[in-house]
Amino acid sequence: MVIDLMRSLHTGENNAAMELINSVTGVDEEGRSRQRILTFAAKRYASAIDRNPEDYDALYNWALVLQESADNVSPDSSSPSKDALLEEACKKYDEATHLCPTLHDAFYNWAIAISDRAKMRGRTKEAEELWKQATKNYEKAVQLNWNSPQALNNWGLALQELSAIVPAREKQTIVRTAISKFRAAIQLQFDFHRAIYNLGTVLYGLAEDTLRTGRPVNAKDVSPNELYSQSAIYIAAAHALKPNYSVYRSALRLVRSMLPLPYLKVGYMTAPPAGNPIAPHSDWKQSQFVLNHEGLLQLNKVEQKQLSQSPSGRMLGAVNIDKPAIKVDIPDIISVSACADLTLPPGAGLCIDTINGPIYLVAETWESLDGWIDAIRLVYTIFARGKSDVLAGVITG
Template identity: 80%
Template sequence: MEDSARPTPADSGELPNGARMAEDAVVAPDAAEAPEEGEESGIANDSETNAALGAEGEPSRPLTMRELLGELKDSGEPSSGRSTLSEGNGIGSAGAERASQDSLQFSSHHDVAMDLINSVTGVDEEGRSRQRILSFAAKRYVSAIERNPEDPDAYYNWALVLQESADNVDPDSSSSKDSLLEEACKKYAEATRLCPTLYDAYYNWAIAIADRAKMRGRTKEAEELWKQAIMNYDKAVQLNWNSPQALNNWGLGLQELSAIVPARDKQTIIKTAISKFRSAIQLQFDFHRAIYNLGTVLYGLAEDTMRSAGPDVSPNDLYSQSAIYVAAAHALKPNYSVYRSALRLVRSMLPLPYLKAGYLTAPPADNTIAPHKHWERSEFVLNHEGLQQVDASESPSSKPLGHMGRSKKYIKVAVEDIVSVSACSDLTLPPGAGLCIETIHGPLFLVADTWESLDGWLDAIRLVYTIFARGKSDVLAGIITG
């Protein structure tokens, strides 16, 4: 297949929609595509907090972006977003402006960043209003740093403002955007120096570095920036292992890096990217962005394997694996055009009318605890209805799932009966990679040929169940039977 037809990975680097204190919640931009209409984007859990005011009415800590918006509303910010003050005086009513100016003395240390923020102008009324809010927020955080230079939260929020301002820059002004992101990185570095366990800062710092890398194409400078971003995603995951967004972005960073490094290093990086996407999915089975990205990286690996004629894995197997993840992402988000276009490219690579077909070693259907000598390696197929053992004398492509093996009892697991799916190591099982499917009728044990093969079965069965649980089985059925 032509390289130009390759499914493109969902974009990373989506920025938070508002600054907030690090302890409020984790900043978790989904970081894989622009949000669809009606879909939440940016912050995963932006909880509202109340400002703690000192005796003079001055905040004793940096205000979050939500608090600043609330304060502006209370102080009479015009609904149109237009400022009642002259250009360059900040945002909001005169009262809000005075509040932000109390006892402010900006040092030269912050002049460059403030000048950069004040130079940004939105391209429309909404953008200009947003930028006025960012300018106002910046002054608050600089003020907090002046009062307490050892406050990591102030540096963190200050960095978020710079990062948001970079997102508000005219698309044609790449130098201004890069300068803002560079300043944001400096603030994140200071925040993490003061508080080395600040997960949010490492996560958003990595996004800022990744955005800078994207501006540099496939250059040596971009390679170094991608490596820095990957290191920060690594640190973020170390601090918060339960973050599918960070794992997904980590995988995307590795995928970008693999396109720059020498060919001898590419395979190792790609395999690491696959493991990050898979880890993200295992934390959140309906994380369609990571599911789709795993499909794209497998597709790219299939293309490379086809060109290099590598002996390890069949390119057809990789293409088929890629198609499973693209199909699952589309089933979970059927209205998303990127997934729909990619599916058209890879659908024929599926073992239609099934999602997955392959071999597993299984016990007799009527005696699941039979001795090893009675277990047999046979073909299994998986579709929207469940998992089915195939009679070797019958063609799985010519018979629907429910009509196979009528003359003999074969293993069949309906998707609605599944409770959990997991890998297992048990001495009572035949040699190989153990698979346990817990059902409402009890456990079923099967054995895959290799642990790598087992990963594919685990993902596929879990995805089919997740699609069923989300009420999208009909979409999956249309993909593989339509």
């Protein structure tokens, strides 16, 4: 009796879903042809669920058909609505994940469907709730399949959208979480240009927000200028990897002047004395480093003074570096990573392993360490993809 009732309920739901799919015509001949294929697939999945209501694979695949059918809905169509198809897809994903809680692909595509529904609702309370649901599903997808840069990137995008709706007091925490997701995506796939670009845009937005709100910047905060500079690094890297993408090219025009030209990155790290990487901690000194498309260079005191005296703190021309104490050529790099080693002074340790042996440095903060690691890895990735000349054009102009 209970089984019959369950089957009756499923049949009613299946019929409603089939009615939605059958009423989608497609916007052009290609769309109509694709929709005929989707409709045929939906009938097969409906039959499979009629035979076995616990067939989570059929439920998952049917949800995909509903989601793809939503993309086939004409923009001026009122029946069926794209939202109705997406809502029905979400119900199928919900059922599938209840039957199989480890179905990470279902959580991932469910989150995409929820995100699409949220986009239709602007900056409303309903949209806020949908974005929160989407972030939870991306989180679940990543927990079940941590090796997914695309899921991490989409999670970051959903958090970015959510941050634009929530009250101001919640915004910065959500933005910083989004930054961590984009960074995690890049760490899984160094040439993932979309995540690289998205990280640049979210840092730019954070810089704008920090300036607009006029919040006092304490010693632990990253200044707006530094945030702008970080943003420019990621956008320049995305452009170097995909120079034909007009969106990246336009964004680069906006932020290029925020780079410490003719370098990609300039900053301080603590380094050992020349030729003595295992010197006592008291002998390690803070000095300035510059990174460009060719490598990482340590400046001597005269060169640091020249850099600090340049207008607006920016470089007017290449610094004359004859024999820097530390010089890392990009082609020589094997790996770059954070390092916790008792032989290093306390702080955010950095290890650059090269074909000539490891080089150890200590960044000013753990946050600045992340920036150095990302920047060096990105320059290496650009070199490995044969795009160093594009980056050189960006920073030397």
